[in-house]
Amino acid sequence: MDTVAGTATQPEVPYIADPYPTLARIRSNGPVSILHSDEGLPMWVIARYRDVRAALADPRFGQDARRAQALADDRVAGVTLGGDVVHMLNSDPPDHTRLRRLIHAAFTARRVAAMRPMVDRITTSLLDDIAGRRTVDLVKDFAFPLPMLIICELLGFPAEDRAAYRAWSTAILTHSDDPADFATALGEMTDYIGGQLRHRRAHPGDDILTGLLAARDAGELTDDEIVGMVFLLLIGGHETTVNLLGTATLALLRHPDQLRWLLANRPALPAAIDEFLRYESPVSMATLRFTTEQVDIDGVRIPAGELVLVSLGGANRDPDRFPEPDRLILDRSDPGHLAFGHGLHRCLGAFLGKLEGELALGALLDRHPGLTLAADEHELPWRNTIMLRGLESLPVALGD
Template structure:
């Protein structure tokens, strides 16, 4: 791609983003690009630059620092006051409140229940034949886990998959707005129900922070629920799906993992590095002129940091295009870095690990039912995930 060309996140790019990022990294560290909504951005592709930028306070998540070129979708104020849209001091005030629900000790205590949920989902599937593991397993596992953590009863769980798909990979001009309104109304009703009948769950704890301690505004409360539900579901669904597809395309590696279960924790982190759904960190805005990779980004301009590209950078990872469960030096950026590092990373790791183990125990044979190059992917430049994962089981 010539240096003077804008990077286009078009169908050709989305068909094989890893190949596209390989070319971009080799040319230069920072490129001018344009997003599907027409926003001009600076695209950062190399590991060292991405990692440094993730922790750079001069790159703001607050949209009030955006210049005139930013055209991203604006959430209603009741959903916009979340950690992914704010800097210190508001971010520093709210993050510890949410972090209490995702400590390593707390999520490790969920491991037996996560395994129970996984086994229950798999028990309902046929012993042999073809199964869509996205629809039957990868999607319902994390939504059940996050809803139980929050305290949402089964009868009150709406179609989060439909809403999140319509927000992140819209197929019509109205998709995003309709999905956001549906989710917003649901969260308002959910908060009202928990106020009337609190329990020992994360939503009730957050409401207590709002109503008793006064440490959150009402908009921050609803926005926190929006973030936890979305992030706790969306990325885990696609990481399980992407990881399974990568393993199924490597039968020898899959067989090895069946025999060496001790490799599962390191395999999870390697899958996050190798095929994370998080292609790009959330957009940032330069508050002053910032030099990244020798390129000066003017104040007010939008910066996109490619986590997927950084985690395949041969300047940081040996044989980056090899899926290696024994990789020892693996400081991947799939969960971010710096003050906005993913709060749900410990929970996501356990869900993926437990999900893989449960699948291996349920089925002695797993194989893709279609060639890997015929798998269908969501049309999103931000989050790469499968529409379906047809697998032959026995």
């Protein structure tokens, strides 16, 4: 007889503020639980480290957005899974393999290391802008503009439009009471990217966008695939770092012993970034998957054609993998986190995200070691989504 999966109710607002007690209950239910969306769509949830890592590398968990949407349509009418733009994260091989190959070279460890002067320059400029102010919103004034300015420079996009990019990203990735917000933002962003492609074709530059157009001319990409690629780079290229910088700063302010340790051990910062990523995974749930055939996980049978959520945040707080998982311990000797995923779909921008986190957080602490929270931590607004783990705002007093 098959083992019956446990169940989990749809997360409420308290989950958004602190998802980890719920994720712990999901892990304790068994290897797999079932969550229902607001519309009643059932999704199987995997949250144990060993099972999450295995699922991320298992080809039986497909990610083709069109097939996932068809499965949802068969169960509940009117549910939109957000796969209207096809890109690497919601594609399967061979399309995924081809698309990733065309952009991979721009984000290798060597290429990212060469970006250090650019990241330093943008970080310094942003910190100069807030110098002399008593309090700032660290998300709005620092964590958001930093990665957005970097990805704009890499793509060749106008930096002055970054507020629009953020508005579109927020509407696309977070929950809204009005479904039209998603469709409107997606349409506006797609039209904008199309306009930028036309401009770059007329005015080539030394940037990723020009390279993608060359690949299109060589027959390696379609116009729609370029739009999807830019869409992913523009959103994915900043969301992870925004969330990382906000939650890492808050974690340090909540753990003054770890802040003191880090200030006294500054060379340890690159390794400490991995602990920040584990402790508050910027992407809490991996991209939606579905079973292409039956999958058994520790005695629980997931039939073919089921939608599956893979919890990176749950895996990274699993006590079977990380001793004292709910403690921030910056000198952990074994990172092993899954914040960037695992397998074929591991985050392409992992090297860049870690570099941005290291340089930005280091420069912030160098200039403002007396940083303090300027709001009640229990009233801080979190992103209204189970997919991401990030702050909407983080008021801080800069101190000395």
